Amino acid sequence: MASTAKTTPTCELSVVVPLFNEEANVEELYRRLTATLEPLSLRYELLFVDDGSRDSTFPKIVSLREKDSRLGVLRFSRNFGHHLAITAGLQHAAGQYTVLMDGDLQDRPEDIPALYAKIKEGYQCVFGIRATRHDGPFKRISSKLFAYLMNKLVKLDVPLNSCVFRIMDRQFVDAFNQLEERHRFVTGLMSWMGFRQVGIPVVHDKRFGGQTKYPLLKMILLALNSVTSFSFRPLQIASWVGGLTALCSVLGIAILFYRRLVLGYGVTGWTSVMVTILFLGGVQLIALGVLGEYVGRSYDEQKARPLYIIDQFHRAGESLTVRKENHAQRIHQGVLGLTG
Numbered sequence: 110m111a112s113t114a115k116t117t118p119t120c121e122l123s124v125v126v127p128l129f130n131e132e133a134n135v136e137e138l139y140r141r142l143t144a145t146l147e148p149l150s151l152r153y154e155l156l157f158v159d160d161g162s163r164d165s166t167f168p169k170i171v172s173l174r175e176k177d178s179r180l181g182v183l184r185f186s187r188n189f190g191h192h193l194a195i196t197a198g199l200q201h202a203a204g205q206y207t208v209l210m211d212g213d214l215q216d217r218p219e220d221i222p223a224l225y226a227k228i229k230e231g232y233q234c235v236f237g238i239r240a241t242r243h244d245g246p247f248k249r250i251s252s253k254l255f256a257y258l259m260n261k262l263v264k265l266d267v268p269l270n271s272c273v274f275r276i277m278d279r280q281f282v283d284a285f286n287q288l289e290e291r292h293r294f295v296t297g298l299m300s301w302m303g304f305r306q307v308g309i310p311v312v313h314d315k316r317f318g319g320q321t322k323y324p325l326l327k328m329i330l331l332a333l334n335s336v337t338s339f340s341f342r343p344l345q346i347a348s349w350v351g352g353l354t355a356l357c358s359v360l361g362i363a364i365l366f367y368r369r370l371v372l373g374y375g376v377t378g379w380t381s382v383m384v385t386i387l388f389l390g391g392v393q394l395i396a397l398g399v400l401g402e403y404v405g406r407s408y409d410e411q412k413a414r415p416l417y418i419i420d421q422f423h424r425a426g427e428s429l430t431v432r433k434e435n436h437a438q439r440i441h442q443g444v445l446g447l448t449g
Contacts, residue, residue: 154202154204159185183419189418215314240310284302
């Protein structure tokens with residue numbers, strides 16, 4: 110259930126970072142964040158959201174938290190996904206302004222002051238636009254194709270090379286927290302929300318450590334999820350293809366009648382019949398698959414399960430009591446906890 114209550118800010122700035130198997134990055138991330146934020150002389154909090162990591166990400170976060178109470182810790186009971194980790198972080202952020210960034214350090218913490226200065230000009234969301242990219246050719250091409258699909262099929266204004274890295278004011282975050290859908294494409298939702306938004310150039314570095322969390326298959330699934338979450342266009346395309354196929358079938362039948370009745374000979378053999386049957390069967394299966402995707406989404410939404418389950422949550426500034434547990438046993442047995 111989405112939160113409809115407005116959050117009363119307890120600090121000037123929150124920095125929300127979703128993390129999944131980022132043991133190679135979390136300590137450097139914390140070091141660079143604090144080094145960037147300290148000179149701003151702001152009351153701030155960091156909120157690291159552990160999306161069910163299977164490595165030492167969570168123990169490292171806890172170790173950092175024991176030294177700095179400004180670091181909040183939220184841990185899922187299992188891996189619920191990047192976009193739900195973002196959602197949980199925004200729902201628990203307590204700042205007047207909230208920075209959102211990934212934990213791979215491709216987006217630089219050192220760009221936060223520029224985002225903060227820009228939002229102070231009266232904007233409600235300032236997002237980063239990567240001036241240069243250090244991804245491989247496939248990632249660059251797929252990102253451009255993804256932006257094209259979102260702009261043409263979904264009719265969402267998603268700027269090319271825009272990224273998750275952004276800063277939002279309290280009103281914007283509270284409005285986002287009212288959204289209830291389960292299948293989420295966060296940056297698309299934020300574009301759909303409106304408000305006063307602007308993009309500014311940010312530096313895009315190579316991943317500091319670890320492996321990408323968005324391989325080919327996951328990128329394809331994200332694209333499909335994004336299109337079906339925001340548009341009925343796939344259903345319309347299926348209808349258009351069905352109509353075109355029916356028209357071609359009528360034309361084919363007319364040609365067969367013409368050849369038989371006017372020219373005096375018909376089509377012999379079974380090859381053309383089998384090709385036609387297989388083609389029509391393929392079109393029908395594709396249309397059923399598209400329809401099934403939308404029906405499945407409706408079923409998933411109607412179950413009304415929580416978007417995520419929190420195993421432990423320790424807000425910045427509060428006392429830290431972390432359960433000691435066998436991490437490997439927790440992963441294999443699927444132990445589910447509640448808010449700590």
